[in-house]
Amino acid sequence: MLLDTTFLIDLLDQLDAAEDALADLIEGETPVAVSPLTVYETGIGLRESEYARFDEILASMVVLPPGRTESRRALSIQRRLDGQGEPIGDIDSLIAATAVESADSRVLTRNVEEFARVADLDVETY
Secondary structure, eight states: OEEOHHHHHHHHTTOHHHHHHHHHHHHTTOOOEEOHHHHHHHHTTOOGGGHHHHHHHHTTSEEOOOOHHHHHHHHHHHHHHHHTTOOOOHHHHHHHHHHHHSSSOEEEOSOHHHHTTSTTOEEEOO
């Protein structure tokens, strides 16, 4: 399961729904991962005092960097959505492509409306 920026922010804010969702994933032995883009998007808005908690959260997660395959998939996603007049953000396109190309094809987010436009991506919320 690839975790989106909204989820990491909610974990940092100690939102019960996010903490419960993570506990369920861990209890169900679901592998959790993040994109380095998610790490960047989340980290850029943090205060210095939040970095220790952020590092603690990330310590249990695999980082799945987008490579050539994911980048090509992101281009395909953007082209298709641009053609439909419904583009998504560039970073979200790369996050979605990383999830689709992973063994799981799922993303956990509160940003359902944006990610739901991506074919072959299973979007889950909490």
